[in-house]
Amino acid sequence: MFLKHLECSACGLQHEWPRLQNLCRSCHKPLLAIVDLAAASRTLTRETLATREKSLWRYREVLPLPGDVEPVSLGEGGTPLLHATKFGDDIDLCIKDESLNPTQSFKARGMTVAVSMAKFFGATKLAAPSAGNAGGALAAYAARAGLEAHIFMPRDTPRANIIECRELGAHVTLIDGLITDCGAEIARRKEKEGWFDISTLKEPYRVEGKKTLGYELAEQLNWQLPDAILYPTGGGTGLIGMWKAFDEMETLGWIGKKRPRMFAVQAAGCAPIVRAFEAGEKTAAEFLDAHTIASGLRVPKAIGDFLILSILRQSDGGAIAVDDEQMIRVGREVGSMEGLFVCPEGAACFAALKLLQRVGKIASGDRVIIFNTGSGVKYIECYKS
Numbered sequence: 001m002f003l004k005h006l007e008c009s010a011c012g013l014q015h016e017w018p019r020l021q022n023l024c025r026s027c028h029k030p031l032l033a034i035v036d037l038a039a040a041s042r043t044l045t046r047e048t049l050a051t052r053e054k055s056l057w058r059y060r061e062v063l064p065l066p067g068d069v070e071p072v073s074l075g076e077g078g079t080p081l082l083h084a085t086k087f088g089d090d091i092d093l094c095i096k097d098e099s100l101n102p103t104q105s106f107k108a109r110g111m112t113v114a115v116s117m118a119k120f121f122g123a124t125k126l127a128a129p130s131a132g133n134a135g136g137a138l139a140a141y142a143a144r145a146g147l148e149a150h151i152f153m154p155r156d157t158p159r160a161n162i163i164e165c166r167e168l169g170a171h172v173t174l175i176d177g178l179i180t181d182c183g184a185e186i187a188r189r190k191e192k193e194g195w196f197d198i199s200t201l202k203e204p205y206r207v208e209g210k211k212t213l214g215y216e217l218a219e220q221l222n223w224q225l226p227d228a229i230l231y232p233t234g235g236g237t238g239l240i241g242m243w244k245a246f247d248e249m250e251t252l253g254w255i256g257k258k259r260p261r262m263f264a265v266q267a268a269g270c271a272p273i274v275r276a277f278e279a280g281e282k283t284a285a286e287f288l289d290a291h292t293i294a295s296g297l298r299v300p301k302a303i304g305d306f307l308i309l310s311i312l313r314q315s316d317g318g319a320i321a322v323d324d325e326q327m328i329r330v331g332r333e334v335g336s337m338e339g340l341f342v343c344p345e346g347a348a349c350f351a352a353l354k355l356l357q358r359v360g361k362i363a364s365g366d367r368v369i370i371f372n373t374g375s376g377v378k379y380i381e382c383y384k385s
């Protein structure tokens with residue numbers, strides 16, 4: 001473990017890492033972990049990696065948990081990168097299939113690291129708002145760690161997520177509102193209840209777990225990053241994490257300066273990042289009356305909005321919205337063409353790909369990566385005909 005300190009992503013203020021903490025104590029924006037990469041590189045090399053276990057803990061030196069502490073793990077990471085055989089005809093399309101993680105979504109990556117760190121610091125009760133999949137992952141990792149999980153979800157969260165959380169022993173509260181209302185309820189009660197708020201980007205380590213998406217992708221592509229990445233964006237943690245991983249890998253000397261064009265894919269019924277991107281704004285205003293079947297994309301206001309927008313612009317990428325009907329239709333195409341029962345969030349990226357090709361933002365011959373962030377099985381009610 002070569003964690004040096006935490007740094008505020010907005011004002012740069014340094015924070016000592018060895019205590020349980022949430023946001024920057026000065027400006028209340030997300031804290032990011034700064035790793036001593038020179039020290040990490042003494043044992044972590046591209047060659048040593050090749051001999052290690054498949055789990056994301058293979059990147060141990062650039063992850064925050066002290067080396068003598070056992071992670072809370074269920075075998076997360078190491079998901080396949082599949083070549084699309086039929087979809088996206090004249091481009092070189094690969095699908096990173098995150099549905100093969102524990103609890104069937106990429107949320108396992110963030111939770112294995114964040115729950116490991118919270119346990120290490122002595123937290124006993126963890127609380128999070130969730131669109132669904134983060135709740136399932138928190139419930140599983142908290143159970144594994146012997147900690148309490150308090151999960152707040154919108155009442156219309158897919159049923160599989162709610163049942164999963166309950167069966168994994170979590171305390172589940174359903175709220176008549178959106179994920180932002182769930183977050184507000186936790187903020188109101190956490191002090192009195194003794195909960196540690198493990199909301200995404202409101203503690204420093206879920207993004208560290210998510211950054212392994214970037215490490216894995218580079219490794220699977222033989223250290224040549226793709227031309228474009230399409231990522232279904234709610235809170236944007238994976239996008240922010242991948243971008244951090246790319247910078248770390250460049251410092252490690254594993255990759256060059258080239259970065260993929262990063263595209264945030266959102267739902268037409270909840271597209272705060274798309275609106276802000278198009279308006280040239282640095283932050284995104286709350287999206288009112290948010291609605292979409294892609295529950296993971298129903299995030300009307302993201303604390304990391306300024307980071308997401310900056311990455312989209314720096315990378316010469318963009319932001320694009322897809323309506324629910326398109327998601328379901330294209331999701332079916334992906335299913336029958338590629339053999340993957342994708343989640344609506346993943347399906348949104350395939351629909352967005354078609355739109356981006358049409359307007360020339362993705363050209364023939366481009367190598368493109370789509371993240372299927374979870375399994376369609378969790379969304380049975382969306383797919384019923």
Ligand SMILES: Cc1ncc(COP(=O)(O)O)c(C=O)c1O
Pocket residue numbers: 105131132133134200232233234235236237238239295296297343345346373374
């Ligand atoms: C399946 C799925 N995809 C994408 C997202 C959005 O993830 P992020 O917060 O990293 O933008 C979520 C979040 O709940 C999700 O469950």
Ligand SMILES: [Zn+2]
Pocket residue numbers: 008009010011012013024025026027028029
């Ligand atoms: Zn700050």
